[in-house]
Amino acid sequence: MPLYTVDVYSGSSDSIIRDPHADGVIVKATQGTGYVNPRCNHQWELAGQLGKLRGLYHYAGGGNPVSEAQFFINNIRNYVGQGVLILDWESYQNASWGNANWARHFVEEVHRLTGVWPAIYVQESAIWQVANCADVCPLWVAWYASMNWNSWTLPNYTPKTGAFKFLTGWQFTGGDMDRSIWYLDAAAWDKFAKANVANPTPAPQPKVDQAKPVVKPQTTWTDNLGDTWHAEDGKFISNTALHLRWGARPSASTIAVLPAGSVIKYDAWSRGNEFVYVRQPRGNGYGYVAVRNAKTGEAYGKFE
Structure with a gap:
């Protein structure tokens, strides 16, 4: 009933x-x-x-x-x-x-x-x-x-x-x-x-740049460009070619062009005026990929 x-x-x-x-x-x-x-x-x-x-x-x-x-x-x-x-x-x-x-x-x-x-x-x-x-x-x-x-x-x-x-x-x-x-x-x-009230998921721990001292783990922070970032470990699979850039801006230099089907492991995301970006940890820093249109909500792949 x-x-x-x-x-x-x-x-x-x-x-x-x-x-x-x-x-x-x-x-x-x-x-x-x-x-x-x-x-x-x-x-x-x-x-x-x-x-x-x-x-x-x-x-x-x-x-x-x-x-x-x-x-x-x-x-x-x-x-x-x-x-x-x-x-x-x-x-x-x-x-x-x-x-x-x-x-x-x-x-x-x-x-x-x-x-x-x-x-x-x-x-x-x-x-x-x-x-x-x-x-x-x-x-x-x-x-x-x-x-x-x-x-x-x-x-x-x-x-x-x-x-x-x-x-x-x-x-x-x-x-x-x-x-x-x-x-x-x-x-x-x-x-x-x-559902599962007795076993809540532990708080996510953000990845950090090991070259810098960490005083307190952060789950949300603002970078020097004024963008707000949120820690989140995840995986994104693209359905189209995407630019991996040195910064979370369309004007940032391109590191590589990732083909459709690329698996992008990320540790943080940020919503800009035009795109939602994820941050990919790399051996020499970070790369940034636009994974969603911030205005229409269209994703350029799927999250896992």
């Missing part, structure tokens, strides 16, 4: 939580790195008292995704494992709307801290912006037949899923209240909430 839920924020009436049609309640917890829902604890506890399944969501502000993930988890740490965790990816008040990489970095940090992969809430037309989370995250799509669809009866429609194999949840109305259907039972909901 599917589950039906409502989602609430600070301005929501308790009557929404008490609605007898709702099997579960999803509560807004945080937004950006500065807002905490002042009624979050009350709404969470009321849902629990009523015996409803629960979830908590973070509304993306579009700042540093790692910092936002840490802010979210720091504020709901005592509830981790008791409810499904969710990233709310919307355009309003989101400085990174259109960035096809932001959500991935957010969910990876949540997983590192908790062992849980959060679900992602997104409007149907913007699923492409979170497509690179399809291998690890459940999808919760928003699509309304009408803003006046004030009913628990589903519209005659099947939402699209984009790169995601399955539709896990569908928010089908947002008029008088946000109603959703989840194609899960209570046991599956609980599994999404608790």
Whole structure:
């Protein structure tokens, strides 16, 4: 049997939580790195008292995704494992709307801290912006037949899923209240909430230039060109020829032209105005490769 839920924020009436049609309640917890829902604890506890399944969501502000993930988890740490965790990816008040990489970095940090992969809430037309989370995250799509669809009866429609194999949840109305259907039972909901909570992944350790003394490991830093870098050990396989350069700029000198199918092992990435670059450690320093169009989100291969 599917589950039906409502989602609430600070301005929501308790009557929404008490609605007898709702099997579960999803509560807004945080937004950006500065807002905490002042009624979050009350709404969470009321849902629990009523015996409803629960979830908590973070509304993306579009700042540093790692910092936002840490802010979210720091504020709901005592509830981790008791409810499904969710990233709310919307355009309003989101400085990174259109960035096809932001959500991935957010969910990876949540997983590192908790062992849980959060679900992602997104409007149907913007699923492409979170497509690179399809291998690890459940999808919760928003699509309304009408803003006046004030009913628990589903519209005659099947939402699209984009790169995601399955539709896990569908928010089908947002008029008088946000109603959703989840194609899960209570046991599956609980599994999404608790997956590997006891065994979070250890923090990634960045590679460093051994010619320079290291005082403290860093996972994020700004170089002398003003670019922000994030430590991440990974592998990228190109689907087209790419330039390996001495710097993370289109104007930087070329070290080599890498043919399609090249395997690029990297230890950090940075998002510029035009491209997303990865940093490849080399015997005499580093090489830099543009692996994604920063404006369109198009990747020039796949990440492994």
